[in-house]
Amino acid sequence: MLSMHTSPLEQPGSGDAGGMNVYVAEITKRLARRGAAVDVFTRATSLDQPPTVELAPGVDVHHIPAGPAGELDKNSLTRYLCPFIFGVLRTEAAGQPYDVVHGHYWLSGRAGVTVARRWGVPLVQSMHTLARVKDLARPAAGVSAEPEARLRGEAHLVRSADRIVANTPVEAEQLAQHYGADPSRVTIVPPGADLEVFTPGSRSAALAELGLPTDTLLLLFAGRIQRLKGPEVLIRAAAQLVHRHPELRNRLVVALVGGSSGEPAEPRRLLQLAAELGVRDLVRMDGPTSGTNLATYYRAATATVVPSHAESFGLVAVESQACGTPVLAARVGGLPLAVREGISGVLVDGHDPTDYASELARLVRDQAWWGRLAAGARQHAERLGWSATVDGLLDVYQSTLGTPAQSAPA
Ligand code: UDP
Structure with a gap:
């Protein structure tokens, strides 16, 4: 190799x-x-x-x-x-x-x-x-x-x-x-994905491990923090979500797990943007971590968001689903294969934060919808082992x- x-x-x-x-x-x-x-x-x-x-x-x-x-x-x-x-x-x-x-x-x-x-x-x-x-x-x-x-x-x-x-x-x-x-x-x-590391588990236990209350609605971005991966779309969408549904504000957390990659100023720019949009207090940046720790984040998350502008496959999407967490992804590159639309997650055309906010609203507010996708997520990921x-x-x-x-x- x-x-x-x-x-x-x-x-x-x-x-x-x-x-x-x-x-x-x-x-x-x-x-x-x-x-x-x-x-x-x-x-x-x-x-x-x-x-x-x-x-x-x-x-x-x-x-x-x-x-x-x-x-x-x-x-x-x-x-x-x-x-x-x-x-x-x-x-x-x-x-x-x-x-x-x-x-x-x-x-x-x-x-x-x-x-x-x-x-x-x-x-x-x-x-x-x-x-x-x-x-x-x-x-x-x-x-x-x-x-x-x-x-x-x-x-x-x-x-x-x-x-x-x-x-x-x-x-x-x-x-x-x-x-x-x-x-x-x-x-x-x-x-x-490693189906032995990325396994479903208790969401409340995972949230507790991350030091978050058990009723937290965690929106997760995992991966290198670079513009091509569209983390800005998630921050803008989260801001719109709490604007439209102020009752979610106290429960919503956006976690970005990963470090910068070739764009050292990008994490700071995103935090600045979050401040301008009035959601700085909702965003945490946790730096790169091991696969085992990442599994805790996936289990804790209500949804993993993959708003990439280009993605040849998207391992993060599969790992999240292997942990039983639905994925909200852009319909680009390999993501439509990594995510089964309407079965294990949701695909969005383009990168308009308004569209992502609408899908996030449905995911966090419609328990039955979320439950169906969460069940489909692990099933879909099981076909994608190494x-x-x-x-x-x-x-x-x-x-x-x-x-x-x-x-x-x-
Ligand atoms: N990853 C990790 N720790 C982190 C963030 C990401 O181990 O803090 C891993 C993640 O588990 C995944 C990979 O990095 O396996 C990212 O792969 P993906 O295909 O999603 O994106 P790429 O890096 O290929 O653009």
């Missing part, structure tokens, strides 16, 4: 660590339990890091020195691709034991093209997010353009990888539409073995 710009050992929820880190950690652990030996290569970010760390039995994470120590903007990492590739190839000294190279995000894929070709093994690539799709969401989200090098790199990778793993049919379609991907080389393998993901990936690996077919020049 190549995961150059971020390591599965990192705490997801801030910086560059998010769903992809969870993905790599979860699939590698499970692949190892099925008998695979897995090595993950990531860029060393500190001089103190040991060269190799065991993530789980059968999974080693190798820190490859490539560029200066410290966190670097991932858009600057292209200039360190060569030393990264060189570091990965040095493992040849111990023989070349790999059957398949799996790249995560386009940067690792660019390294993977060279590494897989040299070793004569297939390159399987997971893009995780696509620059062209992100750029389409840009005007509404107010985020900056993706670098040209990424756009070119992704296009090259789509031509070069033996197989692309797409999270959803929507991503497969985006790969074909925006990158001209050959559909026969794209396989859809949905990600999942073991199904690993089944799908093993099929992909098996079917590519011995058929490296990279067609484009490195």
